[in-house]
Amino acid sequence: xxxxxxxxxxxxxxxxxxxxxxxxxxxxxxxxxxxxxxxxxxxxxxxxxxxxxxxxxxxxxxxxxxxxxxxxxxxxxxxxxxxxxxxxxxxxxxxxxxxxxxxxxxxxxxxxxxxxxxxxxxxxxxxxxxxxxxxxxxxxxxxxxxxxxxxxxxxxxxxxxxxxxxxxxxxxxxxxxxxxxxxxxxxxxxxxxxxxxxxxxxxxxxxxxxxxxxxxxxxxxxxxxxxxxxxxxxxxxxxxxxxxxxxxxxxxxxxxxxxxxxxxxxxxxxxxxxxxxxxxxxxxxxxxxxxxxxxxxxxx
Amino acid sequence: xxxxxxxxxxxxxxxxxxxxxxxxxxxxxxxxxxxxxxxxxxxxxxxxxxxxxxxxxxxxxxxxxxxxxxxxxxxxxxxxxxxxxxxxxxxxxxxxxxxxxxxxxxxxxxxxxxxxxxxxxxxxxxxxxxxxxxxxxxxxxxxxxxxxxxxxxxxxxxxxxxxxxxxxxxxxxxxxxxxxxxxxxxxxxxxxxxxxxxxxxxxxxxxxxxxxxxxxxxxxxxxxxxxxxxxxxxxxxxxxxxxxxxxxxxxxxxxxxxxxxxxxxxxxxxxxxxxxxxxxxxxxxxxxxxxxxxxxxxxxxxxxxxxxxxx
Numbered sequence: 001x002x003x004x005x006x007x008x009x010x011x012x013x014x015x016x017x018x019x020x021x022x023x024x025x026x027x028x029x030x031x032x033x034x035x036x037x038x039x040x041x042x043x044x045x046x047x048x049x050x051x052x053x054x055x056x057x058x059x060x061x062x063x064x065x066x067x068x069x070x071x072x073x074x075x076x077x078x079x080x081x082x083x084x085x086x087x088x089x090x091x092x093x094x095x096x097x098x099x100x101x102x103x104x105x106x107x108x109x110x111x112x113x114x115x116x117x118x119x120x121x122x123x124x125x126x127x128x129x130x131x132x133x134x135x136x137x138x139x140x141x142x143x144x145x146x147x148x149x150x151x152x153x154x155x156x157x158x159x160x161x162x163x164x165x166x167x168x169x170x171x172x173x174x175x176x177x178x179x180x181x182x183x184x185x186x187x188x189x190x191x192x193x194x195x196x197x198x199x200x201x202x203x204x205x206x207x208x209x210x211x212x213x214x215x216x217x218x219x220x221x222x223x224x225x226x227x228x229x230x231x232x233x234x235x236x237x238x239x240x241x242x243x244x245x246x247x248x249x250x251x252x253x254x255x256x257x258x259x260x261x262x263x264x265x266x267x268x269x270x271x272x273x274x275x276x277x278x279x280x281x282x283x284x285x286x287x288x289x290x291x292x293x294x295x296x297x298x299x300x
Numbered sequence: 301x302x303x304x305x306x307x308x309x310x311x312x313x314x315x316x317x318x319x320x321x322x323x324x325x326x327x328x329x330x331x332x333x334x335x336x337x338x339x340x341x342x343x344x345x346x347x348x349x350x351x352x353x354x355x356x357x358x359x360x361x362x363x364x365x366x367x368x369x370x371x372x373x374x375x376x377x378x379x380x381x382x383x384x385x386x387x388x389x390x391x392x393x394x395x396x397x398x399x400x401x402x403x404x405x406x407x408x409x410x411x412x413x414x415x416x417x418x419x420x421x422x423x424x425x426x427x428x429x430x431x432x433x434x435x436x437x438x439x440x441x442x443x444x445x446x447x448x449x450x451x452x453x454x455x456x457x458x459x460x461x462x463x464x465x466x467x468x469x470x471x472x473x474x475x476x477x478x479x480x481x482x483x484x485x486x487x488x489x490x491x492x493x494x495x496x497x498x499x500x501x502x503x504x505x506x507x508x509x510x511x512x513x514x515x516x517x518x519x520x521x522x523x524x525x526x527x528x529x530x531x532x533x534x535x536x537x538x539x540x541x542x543x544x545x546x547x548x549x550x551x552x553x554x555x556x557x558x559x560x561x562x563x564x565x566x567x568x569x570x571x572x573x574x575x576x577x578x579x580x581x582x583x584x585x586x587x588x589x590x591x592x593x594x595x596x597x598x599x600x601x602x603x604x605x606x607x608x609x610x611x
Contacts, residue, residue: 033408034415040405041423044484047438048426050449054441063446110325117322121314129323136334138594143541143587146566147337150344150576170329201318232433232544237571248433252548255437259551265447272437276430283429
């Protein structure tokens with residue numbers, strides 16, 4: 001995948017003068033461009049705005065009042081949802097936090113160590129490992145869920161927290177990102193100096209490499225966090241006991257029952273709002289850590 | 301690529317085992333949760349069960365080698381063909397629309413003096429923070445006639461409300477969820493690579509008399525081609541795996557069958573029909589097709605997009 005322009009290379013502009021003389025574009029803001037962007041923003045905000053108003057309505061209002069007009073039942077809805085089967089919903093939220101939080105931390109550590117070793121050591125089998133890893137990036141992750149189920153069923157490990165947690169930890173893409181980041185940020189001469197001073201390899205990793213890799217590892221963490229939070233098929237297949245469900249699978253099962261009992265729709269909608277809020281907050285707070293340039297730079 | 305520490309230099313010798321120790325956790329997990337399941341699935345795809353003796357009692361079935369039987373059955377299965385065609389249609393709507401919008405928004409964000417750029421950037425990226433399954437839930441209610449705001453607005457205006465969940469529209473409705481969830485992330489990838497283009501390039505183009513639109517078409521788009529290719533490959537991979545969106549919508553409509561997409565068929569075969577052997581064969585076929593398509597696409601566009609740059 002090393003086909004792009006080298007970063008920082010001065011590109012040669014092959015296009016000659018085109019279109020002849022043109023009026024200078026002036027100093028006024030481009031209104032049409034702004035309007036199109038605003039439309040895009042509305043399209044993206046609309047369902048989120050809708051769920052906010054819908055969650056304030058009770059069962060009858062949901063089907064009768066104008067959709068974007070809020071009502072006053074939000075707290076009642078939350079109370080009702082919390083009461084549903086002794087707070088099963090909050091159990092789902094907790095499960096999600098465990099799967100995504102613990103899974104992403106473990107994944108970041110494992111990826112960080114592996115990526116660092118691949119970037120900073122030359123050892124037998126490195127190239128083979130790297131190629132296997134690249135193939136792993138392209139292997140469709142969701143397709144793996146069924147094979148993983150078949151194997152874990154063979155080991156009688158399905159329907160446990162481990163069956164969802166463990167497969168989430170390995171992330172070829174995370175390793176790939178960590179490797180790029182380690183190569184770019186961990187200085188060889190400092191590592192050499194530490195070795196001369198008698199530091200062990202683990203100490204060099206924890207004291208020298210980890211601190212400089214932190215911004216990259218935060219990106220890996222966030223990326224993995226969202227990926228695990230998003231993964232529906234794996235927990236959907238692995239788990240049958242609904243007290244172990246993450247919130248996504250829980251809401252699906254609730255909607256499934258709602259198809260015959262539309263009274264549950266209010267609970268589903270309120271649940272969707274409560275489930276989506278923490279992630280949106282996290283995302284807005286950690287905005288500056290969304291190093292998309294790094295994700296994009298992965299092909300460079 | 302980094303240079304490895306020089307062995308036999310001034311310092312102590314680099315431990316030979318250290319890199320393996322760092323890699324060990326990842327390697328074990330990679331083998332256990334990727335390689336072994338893949339191998340096991342390939343193995344299962346060549347097996348079938350067969351009755352022993354009269355075929356009665358709990359241990360009356362054994363697993364035997366089946367040759368290409370499961371593959372032959374899968375490949376001639378009209379349900380798989382239907383779901384494949386459906387997913388191709390879905391991809392043909394989703395990938396160009398999503399990436400087209402992502403490119404358009406990225407170029408607009410990069411336009412000098414555009415208003416509300418920060419607000420638009422955050423809003424358009426926001427759906428990325430919404431899990432696919434919850435996005436499908438939100439849009440599902442949007443599509444559901446009894447709750448839909450669109451139906452409410454259409455009724456208020458005396459217009460016929462579109463039937464989003466009907467057979468005619470369901471493909472577009474599902475694709476819309478993918479567009480909604482994916483446009484922001486792809487926009488940001490493309491926007492970021494736009495920002496890394498040195499400003500002098502634009503100065504030169506402006507001096508040559510290019511308008512902003514011409515700069516976008518002739519300078520910016522060719523230069524962000526690598527990002528577009530990357531996002532295309534990821535989108536194609538994602539398309540073939542579509543499962544969550546239709547699964548979430550299925551309780552709300554009869555237009556989505558249990559074999560609506562290839563992965564839904566795998567799920568049905570493995571967990572409802574209890575035929576893990578043909579589910580395994582179908583999984584292998586999906587994985588191979590995905591790999592071939594994404595590698596093929598990478599190769600194709602690499603030749604097209606960069607053939608000229610190596611001059």
